[in-house]
Amino acid sequence: MAEYKKDPKKNTIAALVSNKSGVLTRISGLFARRGYNIESLTVCATEDPELSRMTIVLIGDEYTLYQMIKQMDKLDDVKKIGCADELDCVYRELLLVKVPATAEVRSQIVEIKEIYKAKVVDLSVDTMILELTGIPTKLDAFIKVIEPYGIIEMQRTGLTVLARGRHTLKDRDCYGDNI
């Protein structure tokens, strides 16, 4: 009997859910009720107007991960669900960060931006907004470097994910398909 791994780690869950009001409440209510610790959650429209797609980053051990997937899977509004980490996926997150950009520091910031291939999307007399897309750890690293200049405001979108190649979430087996 293989035991569940007890060490907590980050897990990425992708789900297709009905595109209706109240669905987000239903799902976030489930997390709160069962004490799941969510790091990020993104929801967006999909190519199918009936469905939205969610990407959830959960911090927890293997037991929590499987429980969360199974409990979500039982909701009528959850149509497909899977753990993204089981497949080869492209992970992306977008960051917007506003930093002071007075004449003294502007060139230094621009230099950092070049290295990270970030973009300047707004520039005022004394501020600058930078945009960076990449895997979350790249964003983390960028923030660390930029932090000493003073972050005025920032926003991350949370993780989004798609499996490489022909795999789609829609093809996945679901709990309901088996009973």
Add this chain to the structure above:
Amino acid sequence: MKMKGADILINCLLEQGVDTIFGYPGGTVLDIYDALYRNGKINHILTAHEQGAAHAADGYARVTGKTGVCFATSGPGATNLVTGIATAYMDSIPMVAITGNVGLSLLGRDSFQEIDICGITMPITKHNFIVKDVKELADVVRKAFYIASSGRKGPVLIDILKNVQTEECEYEPAKPERYKALPVKKEKLEPAIAAINESKKPLIIAGGGIISSNSSSLLKELYEGIGCPVVYTLMGKGCIPEDDRHCLGMLGMHGTVAAAKALMNADTIIALGTRFSDRVALNREMFAKNKTVIHIDIDNAEIDKNVRADIHVMGDMYEALKTLIPELNKVQRAEWLDEAAAWKAEEKLKKDTNLLAYKIISAASKLAPKDIPVVTDVGQHQMWTAQHYHVNKPRLFCSSGGLGTMGYGLGAAIGACFGTGKPAVLVTGDGCFNMNLNELSTVVTQGTPIAILLMDNGVLGMVRQWQKIFYGRRFSQTTLNKKTDYVKFAESFGAKGLKIENEDDVEPVLKEAFEYIQKGEGPVLVDCRISPDENVLPMIKPGATYDTQLLKMEEN
């Protein structure tokens, strides 16, 4: 055909074969009640309180296997259903609760009796709907019944805005879509088959899933085929006849000694439709240590939730057993069965038969009309009933297992009577009875033949028992000190009132009570005056292991 929403609702209920509804009218369901009146084909039971209606729908569902239905108005009517819905949710009982709500033009403005009942019931329903457009109504009702009665069953709520009830739209009759469980393939059962065939001392734990999937006959084939003992959980009571030599009684905190011994000595556990709750797997880690656990359940999320299964099979119980049984070696594990039978016999001899509560409940079990439902409330009397009342067929025992709802009993007994068309026995406590005794008026009005055995110990017995064990006999707020004369109380409501004060009263009074309910004239309440210090034993403390079962009270 063009129809008003309220009429579409009634027609959709008829499509589903609904014959009885429990409910209570009010402002936002007036149109629905009007449609019900004009239609005249559905029997509606007006309860005293919406909670009673929800419990009645639950009791009806437990005894019939059909989906129970209740109605309530918006606001307080809807919130009064909440405990009943939660009770059904915890015990996986199929129910459709229908509430009205204010019209669309008033929604979201804190209008009179407006409440977000969908928000409130989200965690205690399988699913819920708010219907804002009459065009969606018929499909929502059909879907609600499908969800309630498919897979792991449970309650569904439909909140219908007032304007939807009066607006018209086209109604097309439709045949109800019935849930058809998928067959469970042999390949999926292969590991379970091998493990059972190899096992020397298998033990079956039969849960509520056996009852909700109507698998009792297959369970019998299974335990007779592989010659092994069976224990049941509170929710599984009735899935095996108590006198069957394979049956060792209930497993759990207040389960039998024989069940505990069998659990400790078994090498393989075959858990069927049970979720290893903390009242059964009191200590999750130790519960099945060094045993092979085979877990069959319809709910994927139950697998490995509380107790880790070595082998799991997800699927409908009936389908799983149908595939499983022919693959198993037919062997009589005679030595193991004899060992188990000896534990059962020994326990019977040692039973403390001096307690009046025991005498009353075991006499009721013998004297009550055959094959009528027995319903309990929550507390010591519930456990005594589970221990000593023989329920030999499925769907004849109703008890709030998961939520442990005091006040469940009387409402559920009403539902059980209407569901079976037979009299019912209710075993309640004086604490529980006082929670929903208003429904005695319903029972009298309806002439429902219920024998209410009120285990009147003057205390909140179960809590008091814990205060004895864990709180140094500090009886904080568990002595009731009520001055109610329950016989007069019953009579003032129009019911018959009787009293048992000592051993000699037991037989004659119970006989009188049961004769009375068989006449079908209405309810009888028997005030059973028992001592405040009768305890429920055996007992295993929360979190403890089965080898620490207490047979005597151990007080602090």
